[in-house]
Amino acid sequence: HILDNCYDCPGVINNKMLVVSYNDYKIVIATNLTNQEEFIFKNFKNISKQNLFSVPPYQENITYNNPRTWRFEYDAVGKLIFFCNSVLPELEETKKALHIDNSVIDCDPRK
Numbered sequence: 397h398i399l400d401n402c403y404d405c406p407g408v409i410n411n412k413m414l415v416v417s418y419n420d421y422k423i424v425i426a427t428n429l430t431n432q433e434e435f436i437f438k439n440f441k442n443i444s445k446q447n448l449f450s451v452p453p454y455q456e457n458i459t460y461n462n463p464r465t466w467r468f469e470y471d472a473v474g475k476l477i478f479f480c481n482s483v484l485p486e487l488e489e490t491k492k493a494l495h496i497d498n499s500v501i502d503c504d505p506r507k
Contacts, residue, residue, distance in 0.1 A: 406454040417442040424462050439474050467491070467503075 409415070415424045423443075429435050464486075468487070469478035470473055480503035481490040487504055490496075 406452040406458075406460065408454060409448055409451055411448065413448070415446040415448055416440075417446045418443045422446055422449065435474065478502070 405448075409424055412426070414436055416423050416425060416436070417441075417444075425432070425436055429436070433445075465480075465482040467478070467480040468476060471477050476496065478501045479491060479494075479496050481487045483505075484504060487502060491498075491500070491502065
């Protein structure tokens, strides 16, 4: 998941996650891969490893209005199989900008 403009979003960042820097943004990557770090640095370019950082804790009793969210899912060989932009009117435009073809499943409920 990528949260856009989420400078103080609550959540959990732990030592099972990888924090990388890309264009001066810190990005937290969590996967279920045992070789996560090797996979990430092999398949993503222009990133560098960063240190963990703290975020406000997520609280179950609060309703959060998170900004735009992008969600990517990959198969076991690293092929993109699912993409979602939570702002549905921007979904197709975002897919085009990221060069995501129509063979990738998306979250558009109209399909």
